[in-house]
Amino acid sequence: MKMVPGRRARMLAATTATVGLVLVAGCSSDDDGGKKTTANGVELVKGGQLTTCTHLPYPPFQSEIDGKVQGFDVALIDLVAEDLGVKQVVLDQPFENFKTGGSLNAGQCDLAAAGMTITDERKKNVDFSDPYFEATQAVLADKKSGITSFADLKGKKVGAQAQTTGEEYAKSKGLDPVSFESSDALLNGLRTGQVQAVVIDYPVVQGWLKDKANADAFEVADNINTGEEYGFTVKKGNTALADAINKALADAKSDGTYKKLYEKWIGPYDESASASPSAAS
Numbered sequence: 001m002k003m004v005p006g007r008r009a010r011m012l013a014a015t016t017a018t019v020g021l022v023l024v025a026g027c028s029s030d031d032d033g034g035k036k037t038t039a040n041g042v043e044l045v046k047g048g049q050l051t052t053c054t055h056l057p058y059p060p061f062q063s064e065i066d067g068k069v070q071g072f073d074v075a076l077i078d079l080v081a082e083d084l085g086v087k088q089v090v091l092d093q094p095f096e097n098f099k100t101g102g103s104l105n106a107g108q109c110d111l112a113a114a115g116m117t118i119t120d121e122r123k124k125n126v127d128f129s130d131p132y133f134e135a136t137q138a139v140l141a142d143k144k145s146g147i148t149s150f151a152d153l154k155g156k157k158v159g160a161q162a163q164t165t166g167e168e169y170a171k172s173k174g175l176d177p178v179s180f181e182s183s184d185a186l187l188n189g190l191r192t193g194q195v196q197a198v199v200i201d202y203p204v205v206q207g208w209l210k211d212k213a214n215a216d217a218f219e220v221a222d223n224i225n226t227g228e229e230y231g232f233t234v235k236k237g238n239t240a241l242a243d244a245i246n247k248a249l250a251d252a253k254s255d256g257t258y259k260k261l262y263e264k265w266i267g268p269y270d271e272s273a274s275a276s277p278s279a280a281s
Contacts, residue, residue, distance in 0.1 A: 039084040042240045045107045050081040050088045053109035055095040058183050059207045060265040061115040062090070072265035073113040076132060077232070079257065080248040095163045101125035104235035111234045111241060115201065117165045118231040127236050129245040131229035137166050138205040139222040141197035142190065150199075150222045159195035161186050165228055166199040190218065197221065203266055 037047035045051050054073070057063035062071040069090045081088040097103045098112035099122060117135070118128045141147035147156060153175055160167035160177040170177045178195050180186040183204055189195050202223060209215045234241045252258040262269045 039086050040244070042084055042244050043238075044084075044086070045110055046089075048086050050077065050084060050086050050111070051091055051109040052077055052088055053091050053093055053098040053103045053112040054114045055098075055182070056092045058115050058204065060203055062113065072133075072261060073115060073232075075261045075265065076249065076252065076258075077111070077113050077245075079252055080245050083244060083248050098233065099125075099163060101233075101236065104233070104238075110238075111232050111245065113232050115203075115230055116233060117228040119165075122233070125236070126233040127238060127242055128231035128233055129242055130249055131231050132249050133203075133230040135228050135230060136202045137169055137199055137224040137226055137228075138202040138220050139197055139199055139224070140190065140205050140208070140218050141221040142193075143217060143219050145196040147197050147221045150224060152221065153197060153199075156197060157195045159186050159189045159198040161200055164200070165226065166201065169224065169226060170199045187214075199224075206267055 037044050039048075039050075052074075054062050054069075056069070058071075060071055061073040062069060064070075069092075074088070074090065077088050091103075091109050093103060093108075095114060098109065098114070099116065103109050104112065104126060112126070115133075115135075116122070118131060122128075139147070139150050139153065141152075145156065147153065150173070153170075158170060158175050158177045159180055160170050161183055162179040162181055167177055167179060177199065178189065180189055183200065186198050186200060187208055190198050202220075205220060209218070209220075232245050234245070249258070252261070259269050
């Protein structure tokens with residue numbers, strides 16, 4: 001895709017914003033003494049920053065690397081923050097807190113970015129941005145397990161990350177997966193033999209297999225196209241911020257920034273593997 005003039009400066013600014021991220025442990029809120037602050041017409045929970053709730057780690061979408069929170073989601077929201085003239089600050093907390101809209105409603109964060117699948121159930125509690133990523137589920141299995149497909153998981157020790165579509169999908173197919181709090185814990189469960197296989201988003205598996213030790217021990221036994229798409233979430237009714245996110249996504253798609261970030265964090269870019277932000281979800 002053709003890069004428009006001035007985009008290099010935008011990319012550099014986004015990188016700087018990522019470097020300046022602050023990882024905050026806890027869930028305190030601050031409404032600036034009850035005074036609302038705005039940036040380009042978007043109301044923010046704290047002045048001068050776009051506060052993003054997430055659950056770490058979930059590479060390649062968000063994880064702490066060299067003391068900084070980085071990843072595909074982080075880089076995309078950096079673009080939104082840049083458009084608003086503020087910096088992004090990341091708040092790490094349990095997935096359940098923002099999946100249900102609780103963190104957004106309590107004024108702890110402006111949006112949530114956590115590789116979150118758009119579902120009708122979640123739409124009851126939050127508003128989603130346009131979809132920005134299409135994801136398949138993968139079965140990653142120990143090479144010695146004899147597992148070569150999803151069907152082979154029956155009767156095996158299977159793991160999944162709690163509160164994710166991978167866990168929901170496994171349960172919907174009659175499995176009783178061992179639940180792990182984070183993707184790191186899930187991988188450790190596979191490494192230590194607590195489970196023989198895991199069901200999780202394929203991009204996460206791609207990241208794991210970049211490590212030679214993982215690639216030597218485990219293999220992708222199956223890919224499952226569940227038709228899921230990821231979206232960023234805002235408090236219900238916060239159309240100004242949702243519109244700002246959608247604009248940043250559309251701009252990044254049209255001028256090649258999205259492709260560059262995709263290739264940096266996910267892998268080879270394929271139009272069919274990336275949602276096109278065309279209609280609000």
